[in-house]
Amino acid sequence: MKITKKDVEHVATLARLRFDEGEVELFTDQLNKIMEYFEKLKNVDTTGVVPSTHAVDLSNAFREDAVKKSLPSDESLKNAPDSEQTFFKVPKIIEV
Amino acid sequence: MTKQLYQMTIHELNKLLEDKKVSSGEIVESVFKRIESVEEKVHAYITLTYDLAMQHARDADGRILRKEAGFLTGIPLAIKDIICISGVKTTCGSKMLENFIPPYDATVIKKIKSQSAVFAGKTNMDEFAMGSSNETSFFGPARNPWDTERIPGGSSGGSAAAVAADECIASLGSDTGGSIRQPASHCGVVGLKPTYGRVSRFGLIAFASSLDQIGPVTKDVEDAAILLNCISGFDPMDSTSVNREVPDYTKALVKNAKGLTLGIPKEYFVEGLDPEVEKAVRDGIREIEKQGAKIKEISLPHTQYAVAVYYLIAPAEACSNLARYDGVKYGYRSDCKSNLREMYEITRSEGFGPEVKRRIMLGTYALSAGYYDAYYKKASQVRTLICRDFENAFKECDLVVTPTAPAPAYRVGEKISDPLSMYLDDIFTVPANLAGLPCISVPCGFNDKGLPMGLQGIGNLFEEEKVLRCAYCFEQNTDWHLRRPFKDAVSAC
Numbered sequence: 001m002k003i004t005k006k007d008v009e010h011v012a013t014l015a016r017l018r019f020d021e022g023e024v025e026l027f028t029d030q031l032n033k034i035m036e037y038f039e040k041l042k043n044v045d046t047t048g049v050v051p052s053t054h055a056v057d058l059s060n061a062f063r064e065d066a067v068k069k070s071l072p073s074d075e076s077l078k079n080a081p082d083s084e085q086t087f088f089k090v091p092k093i094i095e096v
Numbered sequence: 097m098t099k100q101l102y103q104m105t106i107h108e109l110n111k112l113l114e115d116k117k118v119s120s121g122e123i124v125e126s127v128f129k130r131i132e133s134v135e136e137k138v139h140a141y142i143t144l145t146y147d148l149a150m151q152h153a154r155d156a157d158g159r160i161l162r163k164e165a166g167f168l169t170g171i172p173l174a175i176k177d178i179i180c181i182s183g184v185k186t187t188c189g190s191k192m193l194e195n196f197i198p199p200y201d202a203t204v205i206k207k208i209k210s211q212s213a214v215f216a217g218k219t220n221m222d223e224f225a226m227g228s229s230n231e232t233s234f235f236g237p238a239r240n241p242w243d244t245e246r247i248p249g250g251s252s253g254g255s256a257a258a259v260a261a262d263e264c265i266a267s268l269g270s271d272t273g274g275s276i277r278q279p280a281s282h283c284g285v286v287g288l289k290p291t292y293g294r295v296s297r298f299g300l301i302a303f304a305s306s307l308d309q310i311g312p313v314t315k316d317v318e319d320a321a322i323l324l325n326c327i328s329g330f331d332p333m334d335s336t337s338v339n340r341e342v343p344d345y346t347k348a349l350v351k352n353a354k355g356l357t358l359g360i361p362k363e364y365f366v367e368g369l370d371p372e373v374e375k376a377v378r379d380g381i382r383e384i385e386k387q388g389a390k391i392k393e394i395s396l397p398h399t400q401y402a403v404a405v406y407y408l409i410a411p412a413e414a415c416s417n418l419a420r421y422d423g424v425k426y427g428y429r430s431d432c433k434s435n436l437r438e439m440y441e442i443t444r445s446e447g448f449g450p451e452v453k454r455r456i457m458l459g460t461y462a463l464s465a466g467y468y469d470a471y472y473k474k475a476s477q478v479r480t481l482i483c484r485d486f487e488n489a490f491k492e493c494d495l496v497v498t499p500t501a502p503a504p505a506y507r508v509g510e511k512i513s514d515p516l517s518m519y520l521d522d523i524f525t526v527p528a529n530l531a532g533l534p535c536i537s538v539p540c541g542f543n544d545k546g547l548p549m550g551l552q553g554i555g556n557l558f559e560e561e562k563v564l565r566c567a568y569c570f571e572q573n574t575d576w577h578l579r580r581p582f583k584d585a586v587s588a589c
Contacts, residue, residue, distance in 0.1 A: 001532060003461070007461070008457070011457055011460050011464060012457065012462045013462050014464060015444075015456050015457060015460040016419075016422070016437075016440045016441050016444050017441065017444055017445050017448075017453055017456065017457070018441045018442065018445045018446070027356070027453075027454065027457060030454065030515055030516075031454075031457060031458065031461065031515055033462075034407065034458065034515065034516055034519070035466070037403075037516055037520055038402055038407070038408060038471065039402060039406060040401065040403045040476075041404050041405070041408075041474050041475065041478055042401075044398070044401060044474075044478050044481065045476075046474060046477035046478060046481070047482050049477040049478075049481060050480055051473055051476030051477045051479070051480060052290070052477075052478070052479045052480045053306060053476060053532065054306050054336070054532070055292050055306070055479075055483060055531050055533070055557075056291070056292050056293045056336075056532045056557065057534025058293075058335075058336055058340060059506065061335035063332065071199055071200070075199045076199070076419060077424035078197070078199060078426060079195075079196055079199075079425070079427070080424070080426060081423055081424070081426075081427075081428075081429035087424060088365075088424050090424055090436050090439065091433050091434065091435055091436050091438075091439045092434075092435050092436065093435070093436045
């Protein structure tokens with residue numbers, strides 16, 4: 001199945017990316033070539049095969065629900081592009 | 097000519113330090129003089145931390161005087177710029193994190209600091225570890241010290257180049273689909289990827305969480321065992337780290353291969369494999385056979401699907417991991433201030449490079465409504481079959497031995513416009529990540545252009561000891577690991 005420019009624009013929106021016309025064309029072309037290569041997986045019979053999300057057996061890791069030391073807020077905010085008091089600051093979310 | 101300090105290994109320097117023949121400060125000075133003379137050509141580092149290194153060296157020298165030294169005390173290490181060191185800029189090779197200063201240490205860094213090792217700097221890498229050539233680094237690629245017109249490999253290309261060019265004593269890299277082993281192979285050094293869960297990933301900036309693993313890049317196998325001893329072990333901060341005893345890996349280093357059976361998978365010796373690489377690897381296998389190993393041809397029938405599986409699973413995990421770069425909590429933010437949504441989109445579009453965007457797009461597409469079953473789920477099922485291939489193989493052999501990369505290092509720029517052909521080069525390294533297996537690349541020869549080639553040993557889960565033993569036995573009976581680039585640049589430091 002062919003990926004169209006519209007698909008690329010839709011996926012870019014989902015991924016919160018923006019592309020200009022040239023980039024959309026390049027990505028459409030490259031993604032098509034890559035996805036076409038992936039088609040070879042269709043040749044593998046996977047009936048009844050359980051998918052692996054990890055290679056090593058893992059189960060949920062629980063710990064006591066105890067309060068532990070964490071980063072103080074001023075340390076946590078040090079790398080923030082913008083902050084105020086103990087908050088991260090972002091541009092307007094809702095237009096009034 | 098006597099060896100300069102910067103040319104030495106961890107175990108050689110450890111002895112000199114313990115015998116008080118040199119100080120850590122002298123080693124640091126020697127390494128930084130070497131950096132000064134070759135770094136301009138190699139570009140192995142993104143950040144150099146000379147002042148910090150000298151401070152660490154003073155701590156280390158004090159500790160040695162008090163007879164409290166460990167194996168890594170006073171040894172200058174280079175750390176891939178994807179591993180957080182508190183207070184030291186950690187960029188991940190990206191504009192997105194150009195000015196990011198972590199407020200905490202990765203667990204591996206804590207462990208290394210507890211032995212008073214010295215940090216020489218942070219090494220160059222493909223952006224967010226996405227690339228096999230170092231060309232996607234926002235800061236410009238590291239170069240192969242054997243031929244600076246060529247790539248050092250990736251993504252831990254800076255680490256491998258720094259070790260090969262003697263710009264550090266040893267290094268830590270990370271390996272998601274070959275990112276330690278492939279550059280080690282291209283630069284003629286040793287690279288080890290431990291079993292998934294052997295080493296804590298806490299403080300390793302995430303790329304694909306079910307595949308990422310930190311490991312050593314070193315001048316010889318003994319150093320790899322020494323570093324692995326230090327960084328291994330369970331960590332409550334990484335719920336995928338495995339609670340299992342850590343053996344003394346240096347005890348596994350014996351010079352014969354008696355009792356080991358090597359499996360040679362026929363699917364790895366196929367068309368597309370460079371003939372010089374094939375010959376070097378086959379000669380290497382014969383050498384290990386001479387040291388007592390049995391050789392057996394085996395089959396890993398799903399090998400041909402590994403690249404497709406990897407390039408669906410890794411980008412799927414990556415697009416989710418990289419959602420955190422939104423210009424809010426840390427990292428780059430675009431100047432645009434109109435509204436939140438636009439800020440996210442423009443920040444991400446300006447902060448990420450083309451390869452990272454390509455993988456985010458691939459992953460997002462593969463996970464999007466209507467395609468999940470056909471791509472992500474299918475890939476995860478074939479991943480199970482790849483794991484089973486190895487389970488079956490390890491019923492008849494102790495180790496799987498293969499080439500690390502299908503060909504030696506190519507020229508900078510040669511493949512950058514053809515992402516698929518670059519992905520296909522990962523064919524021999526990605527299967528071990530998908531199956532979580534420990535594996536190593538050791539130098540096994542040079543081609544007619546003088547470029548190094550690597551032999552890969554893959555072991556069963558948590559059988560790092562066998563992997564190290566086989567590599568050590570091979571290395572000690574050959575001298576490929578003793579060759580170094582920049583012969584003329586060796587000066588009295």
